[in-house]
Amino acid sequence: MINLIKFHRPALAGLAIGLFVFMAVVGTAESSRAQDTLKREPLVLVTSSGKHELNVEIAATRDQQSRGLMFRRSMDPRHGMLFIYDEDQYVSMWMRNTYISLDMVFILASGKVHRIEASTEPLSERIIESGNRVIAVLELIGGTAARLKLKPGDIVRHRIFKSAGN
Numbered sequence: 001m002i003n004l005i006k007f008h009r010p011a012l013a014g015l016a017i018g019l020f021v022f023m024a025v026v027g028t029a030e031s032s033r034a035q036d037t038l039k040r041e042p043l044v045l046v047t048s049s050g051k052h053e054l055n056v057e058i059a060a061t062r063d064q065q066s067r068g069l070m071f072r073r074s075m076d077p078r079h080g081m082l083f084i085y086d087e088d089q090y091v092s093m094w095m096r097n098t099y100i101s102l103d104m105v106f107i108l109a110s111g112k113v114h115r116i117e118a119s120t121e122p123l124s125e126r127i128i129e130s131g132n133r134v135i136a137v138l139e140l141i142g143g144t145a146a147r148l149k150l151k152p153g154d155i156v157r158h159r160i161f162k163s164a165g166n
Contacts, residue, residue, distance in 0.1 A: 038057040038058060038059065038064060038081075039057070039058045040055050040056065040057055040058070041055075041056060041058055041082070041158065041159070042054070042055060042056075042158075043055075043056045043080070043082060043138070043156065043157065043158045044156070044157040044158075045148060045150055045154065045155075045156055045157075046154060046155040046156075046157060047148050047149045047150050047151070047154045048149050048151075048154075049148055049149040052148050053078075054078055054079065054080050054140075055076075055078060055079050055080075056079065056080045056081060056082040056138065056158075057079070057080070057081045057082070058081075058082055058084060059081055059082065059083045059084070060084045065083050068081060068083070068093075068098065068139065069081055069098055069100060069102065069139055070096070070097040070098050071097055071098075071099070072098070072099060072100055073099050073100070074100065075100055075141055077141055077144060080138055080139055080140045080141075080144075081138070081139045082136055082137075082138050082139075082158065083136060083137040083138075083139070084135070084136050084160055085134070085135055085136065087135070088108075088109055088133035088134065088135050089133055089134070090129070090130055090132070090133060090134075091106065091129070091130040091134055091137055092127050092128065092129055092130070093117075093127075093128045093137065094124065094125055094126065094127055094128060095120050095121060095122055095123060095124040095125070095126070095128075096123070096124075096125050097123070098120075098122055098123065099122050099123065100122060100141060100142070101119050101120055101121065101122055101141070101142030101143070102119075102120045102139045102140065102141065102142050103116060103117070103118050103119065103120070103139070103140045103141070103142055103143065103144050103145040103146075103150075104116065104117040104120060104128055104137055104138075104139055105137065105138040105139075105140065105145060105150065105156070106130040106131065106132070106134045106137055107134055107135060107136045107137065107138060107156050107161070108132070108133075108134055108135065109134075109135040109161065109162055110161065110162050111155050111156050111157060111158070111161030111162065112152075112153060112154070112155060112156075113150065113151065113152050113153060113154045113155075113156060114130065114131065114132050114134055114152060115130070115131050115132070115152055116145050116150065116151070116152065118142070118143075118145055118146060119142035119143055120142065135160065135161070136156075136158075136160060136161075138156065
């Protein structure tokens with residue numbers, strides 16, 4: 001005869017909740033540690049409303065890109081994250097485990113904005129496509145693109161882009 005330990009349902013529920021909270025804290029702490037090590041660089045958006053200087057985190061490795069801004073609860077409006085790819089490619093993004101609404105700015109190798117996915121839905125698993133080969137994606141707090149009057153065709157100045165004046 002096998003002796004099984006019986007748990008009362010409230011005790012089992014408490015154990016499950018405790019385990020979930022522990023995993024969330026560990027995951028958030030791990031994500032925060034990894035994000036603390038990301039390099040920051042200046043970036044300038046040139047729009048009809050002027051030049052807007054930002055300080056962006058660089059997501060250049062596959063691991064950094066897959067984590068992106070996941071698990072963050074806030075971000076300074078003058079900051080962002082720039083996903084840099086080795087070559088022009090079609091890019092697919094999503095908002096899994098991302099609590100902040102974002103503007104996703106898809107950028108051509110020339111530094112021109114190809115398209116903007118504005119005010120994405122937090123925690124959504126809907127796939128967001130670049131629609132063209134791009135070299136980078138800039139993520140900003142949702143609504144920033146509209147506030148700065150950023151639109152397709154505008155210029156992004158950063159060391160990786162081939163546009164004049166970078």
